[in-house]
């Protein structure tokens with residue numbers, strides 16, 4: 470039979486998925502094969518830039534729960550990385566998993582022809598928890614895909630073609646999303662991309678006004694302004710108070726749509742369900758993702774004001790997009806369970822309260838290590854520690870990793886390390902994070918004093 474050997478090989482792998490009581494020999498084999506497979510069939514670069522390769526042995530992930538991720542040999546990590554904000558409701562949340570398992574017992578994916586009930590219930594729930602008159606939803610699979618839909622919707626609803634987006638903003642890496650992203654290193658290899666984008670400085674509303682008016686003066690019309698209410702990838706940059714409101718007023722005055730990308734800031738992470746609620750501002754289109762699937766299923770999407778659902782989109786509902794898997798029943802059941810969990814457990818409130826405690830601890834580390842830490846900033850459980858240079862950051866992140874605390878700093882870029890742990894954080898875990906970070910900083914300081922780390926910025 471063709472591919473018989475492949476089938477036998479996959480029998481063994483399915484065995485690894487189904488039972489987790491591996492022998493030591495199996496653990497060694499899985500570790501060895503994982504490295505080989507990534508190197509040969511994915512990308513050797515993946516290995517180079519992972520902290521999991523920086524300790525004396527490679528750490529292969531095996532299971533997760535609460536604030537923890539475990540490696541194959543039982544190595545235990547407090548997860549401050551949080552998958553860049555996926556795990557707001559905790560790792561492997563049993564309340565969410567129960568609901569998804571129930572759905573899986575009946576139907577995994579949708580027929581694409583019969584009416585899918587949970588897509589509808591989810592859309593209603595999203596309209597109920599989002600501000601103002603945001604009402605019409607479109608579900609997608611990834612963050613960049615949601616951004617694509619937001620941009621296309623703005624164009625079709627306004628008939629205008631230009632966008633204003635932010636320098637250092639991040640909206641994903643598909644062609645449209647990268648076009649409004651504001652980071653040269655991600656963009657240069659793909660230029661030219663969508664041409665009708667003017668990037669302006671984040672946090673300075675007058676620049677948006679100027680860009681819209683100047684574009685108009687030369688014959689172009691701006692469809693929408695797109696921004697993150699707090700820039701995540703840029704290093705947790707919180708704009709001045711009142712900024713979102715000013716941007717709203719500028720958009721209204723110029724008859725331009727406002728898109729808030731809440732993919733990272735949404736779902737409670739910054740202490741309110743959505744960051745825009747902190748300033749009581751409603752966008753015309755909002756994107757959501759990451760934590761939306763409860764850390765269990767990938768699901769993202771957009772919600773917009775009903776007036777944007779123009780006749781063309783009603784007449785041809787597949788014009789905006791028709792992603793095969795977008796809004797599938799498993800993903801919708803995960804998102805429904807996530808919203809319910811967030812309401813029952815006041816996840817935004819927990820993020821607010823525990824974020825304040827963690828931030829206070831990080832600020833006291835800054836006092837202890839003023840030679841290494843330049844800044845501590847952020848809101849709720851979307852926090853960042855900025856170091857004087859990337860080498861200090863990486864040494865600290867590596868030191869924390871070897872002490873069982875995972876953060877986002879990588880060999881590629883660790884000047885600023887983001888902390889986005891799950892809301893199930895306890896005082897004890899906050900203590901573990903900060904005491905181990907203190908030890909890692911002590912080690913980094915010794916190396917720094919011995920001239921073994923860079924001194925950029927001093």
Ligand SMILES: Cc1ncc(COP(=O)(O)O)c(C=O)c1O
Pocket residue numbers: 553611612613614616639640641642697701702730731732733734758
């Ligand atoms: C604000 C924001 N928008 C969009 C994206 C892209 O999401 P994805 O990686 O799921 O495509 C991200 C991912 O980090 C993000 O933080």
